[in-house]
Amino acid sequence: MKKIHIILIVLIAVAIGAIVSTYGDASTYENFTVATKNPDREYHVVGMLNKQKEQHYDPKIDANYFSFYLIDQNGVESKVILRGTKPQDFERSEKIVIIGKMESDHFEASKILLKCPSKYTDNQIKNP
DSSP, X not given: OOHHHHHHHHHHHHHHHHHHHHHHHOOEEEOHHHHHHOTTSOEEEEXXXXXXXXXXXXXXXXXXXXXXXXXXXXXXXXXXXXXXXXXXXXXXOSEEEEEEEEOSSSEEEEEEEEEOGGGGOSTTOOOO
């Protein structure tokens, strides 16, 4: 075999290894039931804010603690804790995507993504 063939085989093997390792670490969209069964993996959970339950955010005491209750798409509710600031327009969001891991009694979110209905309406755009 020529050196170029050996180099190409090594590069292909490295590329396959990188793809497989990335796939194993990728988080997936699931619900709280699946996240509870495998607390070591990171998940994306889509849901809606439970507005009947208390949200806790007091920046005077701890600006990096925000908790609320989320109902996933299967109707399962869980407490969510974000170690960060409360997102702007949080209560107005139509859907919430939380990214993180399930702990024993709550979901520990590392990131929150919001879908606000005002951002997606075409009637709001007017020409000056």
